[in-house]
Amino acid sequence: MGLVRRRPVPVTLYLAVLLVVTDRLGSFTSNTAQILICVALGVAGFRSSARTVAAAVAATIAATALNIADPGVAVSTSTWMYSVLLPVFPAVLGAYLRGSAGRLEERDVTPDALLAAGGVAITVLSTWTSWHSGSQPVWVVGLLAVVGGLSLGIARRLPGLVFLLQGVLLVSADIYLNVAVNTCLILTLIAVGVFAMRVASWAWTGAAYLTGCLLAAIAVVGDGTEVTPFRVGVLMTLVATPVAIGRYLGMRQAAAVAGRLRAEESARLTLAQVRADQLAERERIARDVHDIVAHHVGAMVLRASAARYTAPDGPVADALSDIRETGHQVLQDLRDLLDLLRDPERQPDLPANPADVVRESAERMAAAGLVVDLDLDPATDQAPLIARASAARIVQEGLTNVLKHAGPGTQVRVVVSPAQDGLSVEIRNGRPPTTIERLPSSGRGLAGMRERVRALGGTLTAGPDGEGGWLLAAHLPARSAA
Structure with missing residues (x-):
């Protein structure tokens, strides 16, 4: 049995041979072999192909018949029935457990609770007055009645197992407590309907229907019952009704799931289309910005470069050089911005050393005429890069x-x-030394700084300092706010 999971069919054939040998020897080990061979057949049905399982079942039927038959006693119909059903049943059960019923994704347990409550109500209310009339103790009959009713609560998740349990209870009731047979038949028909709803395979549905007809015949047909075609048709229709209802409900559920999946796929396609439209619009804006701004800035850089040769020395030359270098930097920043605009998923490049950017900005503004006093604390290098x-x-x-x-x-x-x-940033300037002509401004500089600081969860204040100058103060937290 240690090899049964890897080699179930060879193990089954070995146990069949062992069953025959121990039976010929008259050893009680044959009973153990008979039990183990059923386990091996269940594993074979679950893991092996139908052809190899059929061969194992045939060998087991022959071995079981030899084990049951006694010397000098003729083989009866019941003997053959037992020899056939005993091997076939675990093989079929294993094949069913391989995946005939899909996993139930629904999390609502209300239908399960209703099935369980209805099942208990049917079994208890219709049989409790007869619990003492059987050959079994009252507590055993009552326990089976309650378990049989409650089992309907898991019928949607384990339809095959519950159908099997109801069939066993029906056969047991037909043997030991005949007055409860009708109640067991009702539960069995409910289990057949749920099985047909949950199992999409028509082959398994047909097998469940035939099994239901057999169980209904056991419950209805007695020793003195006359079997007529009309009664057979009524019995088959009786079993076909829950099967048809179950298949209808299963198809409705499958259609609802398919509709939901189509709606989700449609929503995804719509979102993807909107995203594509946005990217196309970003691409168009990027091209327009590049064509307009880059053209003018490039012309400015070229004119500054040409003018630089006419004034090789002096402050004018330095100003022209600064204009040229700034123009080149503007063009590079514009290209980076357009790349980000075209691909918003790309992370913007952060400066490798922001301190160098601060020093460079101070030097450039000093070259432009500002008197800059820079106080850059070396400890700021420990702050996060952003x-x-x-x-x-x-x-x-x-x-x-x-x-x-x-x-x-x-x-x-x-x-x-x-x-x-x-980090804390403070920029304070004094009064302008003379009346100046203000340069053109878009008015978005301060607003852009506020947006940047707000994105990090910081604060920014700007306004007159009370001494004729202007104060800009910002606080940037080490960790960005959610």
């Missing part, structure tokens, strides 16, 4: 705003330092 990168962008935008609105010659103090659970 916080440091955002601080660098705020410093860039803040210094640009000072240059736009206060003009060259304005004193600016920039402080980037660790704060409680994050």
Whole structure:
């Protein structure tokens, strides 16, 4: 039996030979072999092909017949029936358990509770007055009645097992408690209907129907019952009714599941189409932005480069060089932004060292005419990269705003330092030294900084400092808010 899971058919054939040998020897080991061979047949039905299982069943039938037959006693019909049914039953049960009924995905247990309650009500109310009339103790009959009714509660999840249990109870009632046969027949018909609803295979449904007809015949046909074609037709119709209802309900459930799957697939396709439309629109916007902005910025860079050769030395040359380098950087940033616009799933590239970006921004603004006092705490390198990168962008935008609105010659103090659970950025500029002509501004710089800080869960304040200057202060937490 240690090999039964890997080699069920050879084990079954071996046990068949062992059964014949021990029977010829008159050993009680034949009883053990008869029990084990049924277990092996169940495993064979579950794991092996139908052809090999049929061969194992045939060998077992022959061995069982030899074991049952006594020397000098003729083989009767009941002997052959027992010899055939004993091997066939576990093989069929194993084949059924291989997957005839799909897994029930429904989590609502209300139908199961109703089936269990109805089953107990039927068995107890219709049989409790007759529990004492059988040959078995009252508590045994009552327990079987309650278990038989409650078993309907798991019929939707284990239809084959419950159908088998109801069939066994019906046969037992026909032998030991005949007054409960009609009640067992009702439960068996319910089990047949649930089996037909849950098992999609027509072959298994047909087998269940034939078995139901056989069980109904056991319950209805007695020793003095006259068997006529009309009564046979009524009995077959009686069993066919729950089978038809079960198949109808099963097809309705399958249609509902298919409809739900189609609706989910349609929703996914719609979402994918919307996503594709969005990406197409992003692509169009990216092309327009590139065609318009890149053209003008490129022309600006080319003109600055050409003018640089006409004024090789002096402050004008330095300004032209700065314009050219800034234009190149703008074009590179524009390309990165357009790549992100075309592919929003791509993560934006963060600067490798935001501190260098801060220093570069301070130097560039100083070259443009601002008097920049930069205080960059080395401890800020311990802060998360996303916080440091955002601080660098705020410093860039803040210094640009000072240059736009206060003009060259304005004193600016920039402080980037660790704060409680994050980074602190402070940009304070004094009064403009002279009346200046304000540069054109979109008005989105401060709003963009607020959005960036808000995305990280930080705070940003900006306004006059009370001394004629302007103060921009931001706090960036180390961890982004949810």
